[in-house]
Amino acid sequence: MDFDFEPYFRRYEQLAAAADAAFERVRAAHPDCVRCRRGCADCCHALFDMTLVEALYLNRRFRARFAAAARSRIEEEANRIDRRIAKIKRHARQELEAGRSELEVLEELGRERVRCPLLSEEDLCLLYEHRPLTCRFYGIPTASQGRGRTCGLSGFQTGVSYPTVLLDAVHAKLQELSAELLRDLQAKHVKLADLLVPLSSALLTDYDEIYFGLREEPIEEPPPRRKRSRRTP
Numbered sequence: 001m002d003f004d005f006e007p008y009f010r011r012y013e014q015l016a017a018a019a020d021a022a023f024e025r026v027r028a029a030h031p032d033c034v035r036c037r038r039g040c041a042d043c044c045h046a047l048f049d050m051t052l053v054e055a056l057y058l059n060r061r062f063r064a065r066f067a068a069a070a071r072s073r074i075e076e077e078a079n080r081i082d083r084r085i086a087k088i089k090r091h092a093r094q095e096l097e098a099g100r101s102e103l104e105v106l107e108e109l110g111r112e113r114v115r116c117p118l119l120s121e122e123d124l125c126l127l128y129e130h131r132p133l134t135c136r137f138y139g140i141p142t143a144s145q146g147r148g149r150t151c152g153l154s155g156f157q158t159g160v161s162y163p164t165v166l167l168d169a170v171h172a173k174l175q176e177l178s179a180e181l182l183r184d185l186q187a188k189h190v191k192l193a194d195l196l197v198p199l200s201s202a203l204l205t206d207y208d209e210i211y212f213g214l215r216e217e218p219i220e221e222p223p224p225r226r227k228r229s230r231r232t233p
Contacts, residue, residue, distance in 0.1 A: 001208055001209050005056065008180070034139055034154060035139070035155060039122070045113040050132055050198070051171070051177075051196060052182070054132050055202035058132065065127060074118065082200035084114060092108070137165050140163075142167050144166075175193055175194065
């Protein structure tokens with residue numbers, strides 16, 4: 001596709017650098033509470049979704065990093081995980097439709113554990129320098145829609161005030177960047193700026209002209225019917 005995504009990716013990387021800086025400020029202020037270390041993969045089993053610009057960025061970096069064979073193995077695992085996440089989300093929707101409270105459903109989703117397809121056998125991230133913002137904030141206090149959260153392995157205590165990352169503001173910036181990208185691309189599907197997808201889907205998706213509505217998907221012609229030969233008596 002003849003479009004330069006890199007200017008938008010550089011702006012996204014600025015947000016990622018700001019996320020890393022925020023994490024380090026909290027770690028410096030509360031070193032006993034932030035217990036992230038090499039080989040700890042608790043965050044790599046959390047269920048979360050990504051905005052368009054994050055998903056597109058991760059997809060491009062993933063395809064640039066891995067050769068076909070390695071990429072195929074990761075995509076196979078991502079496909080399996082994607083089906084499981086779809087099942088979990090379908091169950092959550094059914095629970096909401098059945099009258100269960102949104103808070104209860106969200107808490108249940110927060111307890112789900114799904115291994116990231118980019119997590120190696122040694123419990124190391126295969127694309128660590130390009131990991132999503134959610135991964136970068138994991139381990140320090142965050143808040144979304146008025147609800148606070150932190151890693152269960154950390155030393156942060158309930159009822160104590162700590163520096164907290166407001167994820168709603170971060171998400172708004174990511175959506176704004178996604179919308180700007182779609183506008184400049186002149187994409188037909190502008191609602192993609194509001195779409196959230198799991199990491200597994202981001203790895204598997206073909207972000208091509210058809211995806212953005214710049215070109216219609218070709219219609220496959222049905223195979224020609226074979227004529228019956230007449231049998232002579």
